[in-house]
Amino acid sequence: MRLAKVTSLVAVALLSVAAPASAQTFVFGAQGEPVQFDPAVITDGISSRITRQVFDGLVRYKGATTEVEPALAEKWEVSRDGRVWTFQLRRGVKFHDGTPLDAAAVVWNFERWWKASHPQHDNQVKAGQTFEYWEAQFGGFDDKSIVSVVEAAGSHTVRITLKEAQAPFLANLAMFVFDIASPKAVERWGTEFGKHPVGTGAYRFVEWKPNQEVLLEANSVYWGPKPRVKRVVVRNIKDNSQRLGALKAGEIHAMEGLNPDDVAVVKGDANLQILLRPTNTTGYIAFNYKVKEFQDKRVRQAFALAINKRAIVGALYGGTGLVATQFQPPALWGYHRELKDFEYSPSQAQALLREAGLRQGLSEITWEDGKKEPLIFWYMSRSRPYFPNPKEIAEAMAADLAKVGIKTQLQTTEWAVYLDKRKNGQMPLYMLGWTGDNGDPDNFLCYFFCQPGVAREGFYANKALGDVLLRAQRLTNQAERAKLYRQAEQMLHDDVGRLFIANNQPPLAFAKRVKGYVPHPTGSEYFNTVELQ
Numbered sequence: 037m038r039l040a041k042v043t044s045l046v047a048v049a050l051l052s053v054a055a056p057a058s059a060q061t062f063v064f065g066a067q068g069e070p071v072q073f074d075p076a077v078i079t080d081g082i083s084s085r086i087t088r089q090v091f092d093g094l095v096r097y098k099g100a101t102t103e104v105e106p107a108l109a110e111k112w113e114v115s116r117d118g119r120v121w122t123f124q125l126r127r128g129v130k131f132h133d134g135t136p137l138d139a140a141a142v143v144w145n146f147e148r149w150w151k152a153s154h155p156q157h158d159n160q161v162k163a164g165q166t167f168e169y170w171e172a173q174f175g176g177f178d179d180k181s182i183v184s185v186v187e188a189a190g191s192h193t194v195r196i197t198l199k200e201a202q203a204p205f206l207a208n209l210a211m212f213v214f215d216i217a218s219p220k221a222v223e224r225w226g227t228e229f230g231k232h233p234v235g236t237g238a239y240r241f242v243e244w245k246p247n248q249e250v251l252l253e254a255n256s257v258y259w260g261p262k263p264r265v266k267r268v269v270v271r272n273i274k275d276n277s278q279r280l281g282a283l284k285a286g287e288i289h290a291m292e293g294l295n296p297d298d299v300a301v302v303k304g305d306a307n308l309q310i311l312l313r314p315t316n317t318t319g320y321i322a323f324n325y326k327v328k329e330f331q332d333k334r335v336r337q338a339f340a341l342a343i344n345k346r347a348i349v350g351a352l353y354g355g356t357g358l359v360a361t362q363f364q365p366p367a368l369w370g371y372h373r374e375l376k377d378f379e380y381s382p383s384q385a386q387a388l389l390r391e392a393g394l395r396q397g398l399s400e401i402t403w404e405d406g407k408k409e410p411l412i413f414w415y416m417s418r419s420r421p422y423f424p425n426p427k428e429i430a431e432a433m434a435a436d437l438a439k440v441g442i443k444t445q446l447q448t449t450e451w452a453v454y455l456d457k458r459k460n461g462q463m464p465l466y467m468l469g470w471t472g473d474n475g476d477p478d479n480f481l482c483y484f485f486c487q488p489g490v491a492r493e494g495f496y497a498n499k500a501l502g503d504v505l506l507r508a509q510r511l512t513n514q515a516e517r518a519k520l521y522r523q524a525e526q527m528l529h530d531d532v533g534r535l536f537i538a539n540n541q542p543p544l545a546f547a548k549r550v551k552g553y554v555p556h557p558t559g560s561e562y563f564n565t566v567e568l569q
Contacts, residue, residue: 061267062550062566065279065291068418069247069272071452072230074222075215076149077165080455081421081471081559084212086250086270088560090132091215091235094123094142094194095206100314100554102475104206108137108216108236109194118201118512125192129259131218132240139188144219146186146196152177156222163227168459168492169213172483174202203512207474212560238263238564247272254564263564264552276419283308283545289568290546290553293419296354302545309550312356313542315365316557318480319422319469321433321535324494327464328402334392336532340378341385342440348432349538352425356543360536362525363470363480367557369514370477370521375529385440397441401464413437413444414466418451421542421559422469429537430467461491467537471559477521481505485528496534501527 070083075091078084094109106112109123129137148156149170157167157177167177175182185197198205208214221234233241238260239252252268271288273279276295282288284305294302302308321339323330330336349357361377364370389397401411415430416423423429427448434444444465448454457463473479482505489497501524508520528534544555552565 060265061269062265062290062563062568063269063271063288064563065273065282065288065293066270067276067279067293067420068274068451070244070250071455072165073233073241073244074160074165074217074230075213075233076145076167076170076217077160077230078213079168080451082418082451084560086241086252087215087233087235088212088237089239089252089268089563090233090237090241091212091217092237093210093212093215094125095210097210097475097556097558097560100556102207102557104210107210108142112206119198121196121198121205122189123194123196125194126259127192129236130257131221131236132234132255133218133221135218135220137216137236138191139194141219142194142216143186143188145216146183148222149214150174150177150181150183150186156226159227164456165227165230166459169211169483172486173204173208173211173479175486200510201512202509203514203517204474204476204478204509207476208479211473211479211558213473238562239268258564261564264567265563268563274418276425280545283547286547289550290544292421292542292544293424294354294543294545296352296356296424298545299354299356299543302543307548309546309548311544311546311553311555313421313544313555313559314557315358315367315539315541316472316475316559317422317469317540317542318360318363318365319420319429319467319537319540320360320363321537322458322466322468322494323496323534324461324464324466325497326404326461326495328404329392329394329398330401330464332392333532334388335394335398336535337378338385338388338392338440339437339442340532340535341381341388342442343433343436343535343537344380345537346380348429352429352432353538353540354424354543356541358539358541360539362529362536363484363534364477364521364525365472365539368472368475368477368480370481370508370518370525372522372525375522375525377529382436382440389441394441397443399443409464411442411444412447412464414454414457414463415446415448416451416454416467417448420469421471422538422540423467424540424542426467433537459492461495463494466494473558473560475557477517478505478509481521481524481528482509485524485533498527498531498533501531501533 075087092107095104096107098105110126112123189195218234222229225232242251249271254263279291345359416426486502508517549569
């Protein structure tokens with residue numbers, strides 16, 4: 037049984053339009069346009085930065101840690117076998133539209149996420165907005181899910197029954213995707229709810245000006261500590277240098293996505309400050325296994341041996357990066373410290389390509405349906421914590437590949453389109469990465485590899501790996517789980533299932549007058565603690 041008290045967020049005011057920086061308005065410079073604001077269907081950090089201000093979950097992470105503390109549920113208990121969780125909801129909480137937060141509303145949210153026949157699940161899926169996190173964290177929908185029953189056991193009591201114990205269950209519920217939305221608002225807006233978000237959070241959504249900014253105002257009846265600034269503006273400034281220029285000019289108070297060379301510039305400016313987010317990111321290259329050439333492990337090994345990761349991290353991460361040897365970053369307790377990574381060796385890469393029958397190198401790929409096309413290497417159009425300058429990093433990796441005869445054409449597109457192409461398995465070779473959501477290795481590994489062959493992971497199918505990860509998920513002994521995660525990392529490495537490039541400690545830049553911002557390893561950061569002096 038676990039009991040606790042709660043801390044969290046914020047208060048009220050009226051919002052002015054795109055206000056200049058002031059003591060009443062906190063302006064954050066973002067790296068690009070959000071996808072939308074329905075937490076249940078987003079997967080990206082730019083969108084979740086907004087949703088974390090507007091919504092609350094049953095539980096949340098405490099301060100700068102991944103320790104779970106109460107939020108909308110003020111206490112909970114779990115059965116001895118780890119299968120039945122009973123949450124007592126905080127009383128008197130209302131959604132921003134005035135409807136009450138009660139057990140019925142929470143059950144409605146779970147059923148929307150979980151049941152394919154739910155009207156507000158079915159319509160989202162038909163609109164191409166899938167519940168990706170629910171599927172990944174809880175095993176699927178309907179009877180495939182580890183969740184078997186979610187019920188109201190009283191007006192403010194929710195009981196969740198699992199088919200079997202799931203070690204990261206509580207940590208999963210603290211993730212941004214399982215924040216609770218107003219059923220009334222979702223039913224009103226349907227698939228457009230992501231443009232009209234309504235939660236219980238410290239800030240209310242006011243307006244989204246496409247390609248400009250998102251405006252929020254403090255919630256005057258928030259259940260937790262009141263926010264210290266009345267308004268929040270999250271401004272879209274895609275270019276890293278322009279974003280830093282806006283910070284220096286006082287047009288914004290804070291930013292993410294510094295060019296690595298600018299870390300030293302900020303440190304040397306008496307009016308600015310740097311805060312480092314704890315390392316919890318991994319940038320990688322993914323193969324699409326519908327490409328015949330990538331089905332040959334020797335070809336994948338050639339990629340691994342051709343890329344000089346150490347030189348790239350040393351030159352392009354501004355001193356905040358580490359060479360990644362595996363998916364988990366070093367801070368996670370499942371990290372495999374003895375794993376021997378691939379050594380940079382262009383000559384061995386060329387030898388493997390010859391063994392694979394690619395004596396002239398690789399510049400054209402063959403899809404399973406027989407279609408041939410040039411090898412496109414996709415990179416993100418915007419800075420991300422794991423790839424702070426994706427175009428330059430992509431160019432460096434492409435240059436390394438070209439030296440061994442792997443000739444790629446670099447291509448990018450808008451962020452929402454990029455994520456959609458990834459979800460649908462349409463890119464042959466692409467860069468992406470992950471910022472951990474809950475401090476558990478399950479979130480790095482099982483999210484991606486517990487469902488072999490899914491389109492969103494390039495159709496990578498490794499059932500043995502998935503079985504190991506599912507076994508780890510069901511255990512409650514952390515030492516036993518850690519052994520299985522180390523085994524999984526070794527299996528993934530031996531199969532060259534994916535190429536892991538870098539971990540990073542993302543730098544955040546602020547005006548000196550900003551106080552109280554708490555960088556979080558998951559990137560789930562709340563603005564209610566911020567004040568401007």
